[in-house]
Every structure is written in C-alpha cells, then in structure tokens.
Amino acid sequence: xxxxxxxxxxxxxxxxxxxxxxxxxxxxxxxxxxxxxxxxxxxxxxxxxxxxxxxxxxxxxxxxxxxxxxxxxxxxxxxxxxxxxxxxxxxxxxxxxxxxxxxxxxxxxxxxx
Amino acid sequence: xxxxxxxxxxxxxxxxxxxxxxxxxxxxxxxxxxxxxxxxxxxxxxxxxxxxxxxxxxxxxxxxxxxxxxxxxxxxxxxxxxxxxxxxxxxxxxxxxxxxxxxxxxxxxx
Numbered sequence: 001x002x003x004x005x006x007x008x009x010x011x012x013x014x015x016x017x018x019x020x021x022x023x024x025x026x027x028x029x030x031x032x033x034x035x036x037x038x039x040x041x042x043x044x045x046x047x048x049x050x051x052x053x054x055x056x057x058x059x060x061x062x063x064x065x066x067x068x069x070x071x072x073x074x075x076x077x078x079x080x081x082x083x084x085x086x087x088x089x090x091x092x093x094x095x096x097x098x099x100x101x102x103x104x105x106x107x108x109x110x111x112x113x
Numbered sequence: 114x115x116x117x118x119x120x121x122x123x124x125x126x127x128x129x130x131x132x133x134x135x136x137x138x139x140x141x142x143x144x145x146x147x148x149x150x151x152x153x154x155x156x157x158x159x160x161x162x163x164x165x166x167x168x169x170x171x172x173x174x175x176x177x178x179x180x181x182x183x184x185x186x187x188x189x190x191x192x193x194x195x196x197x198x199x200x201x202x203x204x205x206x207x208x209x210x211x212x213x214x215x216x217x218x219x220x221x222x223x
Contacts, residue, residue, distance in 0.1 A: 031210075033210050034142035035213075040121065040203065040215055041215060042117075042204045042213045042214055042216055043157070043201065043203075043213040044213075045210050045211075045212075058210065060162075090156060090157075100145055101159045101162060102147075102157075102158075102159075102210075102211055104156040104157050104158070105156060106155075107155075107156050107157050
C-alpha cells in the first residue's frame with residue numbers, strides 16, 4: 001500500500017520554465033490537496049479538490065494551476081516558474097469527513113534559479 | 114493575526130522530562146484539531162487528533178483542548194531523543210482544508 005506518491009522528489013528549474021508535479025493516492029480518498037512549505041511559514045494551502053471534477057483555490061494559488069485527472073490523481077502545474085516558488089511541495093489526501101486526517105506524500109523539493 | 118499560532122522554539126527538554134507544546138487558534142468555529150510530527154526533510158505524520166474539550170491520551174502523548182480559551186496543547190511524557198522534531202498544530206475550521214501553524218521545534222537532550 002503506497003499511500004500518497006509524489007513525483008519528482010527533486011527538481012531544479014530556471015525562471016520562466018514550466019513543470020508539472022504529479023500526485024497519486026491509492027486510498028480511495030475523495031479529497032486531495034497541494035501545500036507548500038517554506039522555512040518559518042508552516043504549510044500553506046495552494047489548491048485543493050474536494051472530489052473528482054472539482055478544484056478550489058487555497059491561501060496561495062497565484063502562479064499555479066491544478067488538474068484533478070481522476071479520483072486517484074491530482075497534479076500541480078507551474079506555467080512560468082519564479083524564484084519565489086522555490087519551496088517544498090506536499091500533496092495530501094483525506095476522506096474529507098470531520099476529523100479525518102491528511103495523509104501526506106514524501107514531498108517535492110523545487111528550486112527555481 | 115495568524116489563524117494558528119505556535120511558538121517556533123526550539124523547545125529544549127532533557128530526556129525523560131515532559132515536553133509541553135502549545136497552539137492557539139483564532140476561528141471559534143474550529144471543530145477538529147490535529148498534531149503532526151515532522152522530522153527534518155520528511156513529510157508530516159499524524160500523531161493524534163482531538164475534537165472534544167478536555168484531554169485525550171495515546172501512549173506517551175496527551176492532547177488537551179480548551180475551546181473557550183481557543184488553545185490546544187500536546188504533552189509528551191518521558192521524552193526521548195527520537196522525539197526531536199518539529200510539531201505542527203493543524204486546525205479544521207470547516208471551510209476547506211486544514212490550516213497549519215508554523216510549527217514548534219522540539220529538542221530532547223540525552
């Protein structure tokens with residue numbers, strides 16, 4: 001049982017390049033999330049998807065787009081990377097019922113130069 | 114004011130002592146509260162959650178919730194060096210997704 005799988009684990013981009021972070025979960029969860037984590041800032045929500053076919057903005061959505069491809073997969077795209085997007089990105093999933101915890105992937109460490 | 118506030122630490126305790134980690138939140142409508150542990154370079158892992166006022170115990174961990182005062186705490190008894198990590202408080206306000214504090218770094222000295 002893999003849980004939440006993120007790819008890639010590390011990525012270096014030049015300013016202006018684009019890339020897609022992939023996330024897949026095998027727990028049959030309805031809800032999926034993308035967070036970024038910066039030193040001293042905690043985890044901040046970028047986008048989330050409460051169910052297949054729906055996506056909503058979180059706290060810091062600017063510069064990102066997402067796609068809920070199916071129930072298992074939720075991707076995050078950076079169309080034109082900026083140094084301010086240097087961060088660690090975590091994908092998570094949950095059952096989306098009250099008290100249901102988030103299950104996190106191992107993270108993607110992105111550096112934009 | 115941040116929605117979820119934690120002291121960044123580091124909180125340093127000797128091995129075998131009780132570590133007390135605190136978290137305050139601003140949204141009175143918050144329903145559920147979670148504590149995650151995060152080792153350096155790793156992803157957060159759930160320690161426990163609480164949603165009723167009072168204490169909830171799980172092994173060496175006790176979560177305490179006081180909704181009137183809007184704080185939640187985590188006590189770690191008999192602290193071990195392996196408990197050294199960053200502890201994240203997360204709050205479910207019912208609006209969308211969990212809101213996290215910035216975390217408290219705990220150091221347990223052997």
